[in-house]
Amino acid sequence: MTVPPPKYHEPVQGTVFHGDGREEELLQHLQSLSELTTESTSDLSLHDRSQRVLDAIHEFGKRENRYLMSVGDTKGRQVEELIREKKPKLILELGSYVGYSAISFSRHLPELHPSSIYPADWSKSNDPNDDRAGYVSLEKSDVYGTTARGALKLAGLDRNVKIVIGGSSSSLRSLRKTLNMPRPMQFDMVFLDHLKPLYTIDLKVMEEEGLVGPGTILVADNVVKPGNPAYLSWVRATPAQKRHSLTLGPLTKQPAPTPNPSDADWQEAFRSGPIDETRWVPDEAEGVKAQGDPALKYTSKMLDGWDPYTGEKDACEVSECIGRED
């Protein structure tokens, strides 16, 4: 794609771009819309019903001229196409926010896997081998999780999606227990869209926990804006390079613990190898440490896209785990 799509709108720029009450207001607004009530959507397909909710979320941001940090429809559609092509059954998302991506991605599951069992956890499962599909989304904020649940209900997808509230790194460590997974199982697809400096440590946690493995497809948003060299270095490195990186000593200077490190901070982190999470861990990781599973091999490529608000170039990195090299 060479020509950027039209911008959503020009949001008022400022230092506060979420968490000022707009997420609660969004849910109230969605629940007040007559076109989203069950009666007026009962004749619609799941796709059309969920599209109404996605459009209403977008319209709310536009009308209020407020930025909503959703994946947006350009990159979102690319991921939807990937889902239709690869047909994952179990999808994990890091960062639900108001549920936009969870709605647009999970709505394909019932059509792709009509005979599978929902909801997305095993708490009422009698058969450990049941054929299950579902979407699990991890979100740190209780308020955003509540908005996402409300939006998913209006979209008719509340049974298909389970929102787990808590910091991602510790939620991932206990995810099997939380979901009552009856046996070791991995996710077919993972969408990483939460705090950027956590992508690498959380991927390593998922590798250690066996939540990702051969066959898993990772989709990581915002690898151009603001960028995520530490993450890209891990998914693009060979097993030998990853093993070597783990033998490197601690960084001499740590990058600032901010969600948007400056270029200089990233350079410093990158120069000495992948970020050393034992010394540079955002608060959200709650002291979680992980070395990952360097034996896992990925093929990785960028899906070019655009930020829906600014029209600036941004992209998702799509990495497919193709096996192990022990």
Ligand SMILES: C[S@@+](CC[C@H](N)C(=O)[O-])C[C@H]1O[C@@H](n2cnc3c(N)ncnc32)[C@H](O)[C@@H]1O
């Ligand atoms: C960019 S938004 C996600 C957007 C969403 N995926 C979409 O496209 O509609 C990032 C979300 O990650 C959440 N988040 C930040 N740090 C987190 C953490 N440590 N664990 C879980 N969620 C986190 C934020 O609260 C925010 O809701």
